[in-house]
Amino acid sequence: MQPTVPNQTKEKIIEAAIALFNTQGFNGTSVREIAKKANVNVAHISYYFNGKGGLLEYLVSKYYEGYLSVIEEGYIRLSHETPKNCLLLLIQDILNYQHYNRQLARFVLREVTLDSTLIREVMTTYLTKEKYFLKAILEEGIKTGYFRKAPMVHILVQLKSLLNMPYLQTQYMTEVLYIQTHETYFVKQYFHEIEIWIDHLLCEPAQKEAIV
Structure with a gap:
């Protein structure tokens, strides 16, 4: 299995966040849920977006x-x-x-x-x-x-x-x-x-x- 490249990781986070924010709302969605759905490490969200607020x-x-x-x-x-x-x-x-x-x-x-x-x-x-x-x-x-x-x-x-x-x-x-x-x-x-x-x-x- 090939490792996920940085741009793919970022896009996976974006797609997962949009899907979860739509179904659960921004406040009802945790960073861990986004990471799990995107199949990435939680640290990647901080790295690319400086947390959930930065992602929003x-x-x-x-x-x-x-x-x-x-x-x-x-x-x-x-x-x-x-x-x-x-x-x-x-x-x-x-x-x-x-x-x-x-x-x-x-x-x-x-x-x-x-x-x-x-x-x-x-x-x-x-x-x-x-x-x-x-x-x-x-x-x-x-x-x-x-x-x-x-x-x-x-x-x-x-x-x-x-x-x-x-x-x-x-x-x-x-x-x-x-x-x-x-x-x-x-x-x-x-x-x-x-x-x-x-x-x-x-x-x-x-x-x-x-x-x-």
Whole structure:
């Protein structure tokens, strides 16, 4: 049997932590349980992450670094796409990113609802930048006549709720609504429903056409 190389050890810890944090919660999971599930020595968690708190910080940062990259790349499209297409393409990218990282997304989005020093830092960095880019796209849409004037804060609240709901309320989606958010088809269908929402709520009558 070949020994586990350092990068593999780190990835095994990450995968085990995400799985356990999702099923048992962060506070309900011990370092020893993570090490056991990852089949590594407990000391490796201290070595790579400086303990469970460091592991939490790493996972939250890992998720939002990737998430913000998606947001920033989507915003760049505003230079050559209409605001509506820019917003729709960005939403599509966000849904795909969340779906690909669905276990991590589920855990991180749940943690963001709690109050802690780490989460307050997330709010003032990653989520403040997210607001800036989304708001800029929406304001450009209003300025150019693609979107009607609407209370910006309320629009952002509704949009964020739509994007987060499938991963923040996974059990509700599965057990009550019988929607399988882990299935590939879900992203395509859900995006179509958000597109309808944007047409109905945001778009001026002349702009209510499908994405091109």
